[in-house]
Amino acid sequence: MNNMNNMNNLKRAGKRIEDEIRKYKALHYRFTRRLSQIAVQPVYETLSSKEKGGNKYYSEIWYEGDVRRSRYLGGENNPEVKTIKEKHFLSKAVKMLDRRIAGLEKCSDELETFDCGDVNDALPKTYRLTEEHLKKVAGMTEEEKWYAEALKEKAEMDAKFGISYETELSHKAKDGTRTRSKSEVSIANEFFERGKPYIYEMPTHIGPFILHPDFTFYSNRYNKVIMWEHAGLLGDPDYMQSFSERTDRYIRAGITPCVDVIFSFDTMLGDIDAGMIKTLLDEYE
DSSP, rough: HHHHHHHHHHHHHHHHHHHHHHHHHHHHHHHHHHHHHHOOOOSSOOOEEEEEETEEEEEEEEEEEEEEEEEEETTOOOOHHHHHHHHHHHHHHHHHHHHHHHHHHTTSSSSOOOHHHHHHHHSSSGGOHHHHHHHHHHOOOOOHHHHHHHHHHHHHHHHHHHHGGGGOOEEOOOSOOOESHHHHHHHHHHHHHTOOEEEEOEEEETTEEEEOOEEEEEEETEEEEEEEEEEEOOOHHHHHHHHHHHHHHHTTTTBBBBTTTEEOOOOOOOOOOOOHOOOOOHOOO
C-alpha cells in the first residue's frame, strides 16, 4: 500500500511540474513577445538616478570612447524612463524563467516558484519598477487567472476521481500533454505554438453530468471560457452515437454551440485539417 501511495504521489508531483512548465512557458512567450516590441530611442538603455525631495530623477548615460555622456530624462513618469526600466525587467524575467523551466525539465526535486516581485527585487534599485508599473507590466491577465485556477481544480478533480481510461492517453504533444488521438495532438500543438494556455479534458459540470471537453481555454476575444470537442472516427457508428449524446447534453444544459462550445471533425480520410484548427483558434483566441 505504501509503495502504491508513493507512486501516486510521484505521479501527481510529476503532473504539477508539467503544469508549472506549461504556465512558465506561456509567461515566457508573453514577456519575450513584449520585449521584441519595445523600441528604445536612443539605444543606450543605461540609467543613473538621484533622489531629491523623496523623488527619483533619471539620466541616460553612455560612453563615446573614454568620454562619459549623459542626457537628463526626468522623473518616474517619463516615458523613456518607463520603457528602459520595463526592458530591463523583461530581460531579467526571461532569464529567470529560463532557469526555472530548465530546472523543472530536469525533474528537480524542489519546485522553485516564480514571482514577478522577485524579478524586481533582483534588479538594481535604479531599474526597479514602481508598484503601479509592476502591476501593469506583470499583473496576471484574466486568461492567466483562469488558467491558474483551472490547473488547481483539475488537479483536485483528478486526485479525487482519477483520470478516465488513462491507458488510452497514448499520444504526446510538443508540450508533453498526453492525448487520445493524433488529431488532438495537432490541436494541442497549435495551442503550444501560439503560447496559449489550455486544459486537456477538464472535468466540467454540464447539467447533472461531469463531462471532459477535449480542450478548454480562455478566449481573450470574447472574455470567457470556451470548450472544444473534436470528433474523430466518423465511420464508427458507436463513436458517433456517443458524440451525439455528449453534444445533446451541452445543448440541454443551455450551452450554445459555436458560442460556448465549438466542435471540429476529422476528415473522412481520418485525419485533421490543419487550416481548420488555425481558423478556429484565430476566431476564438
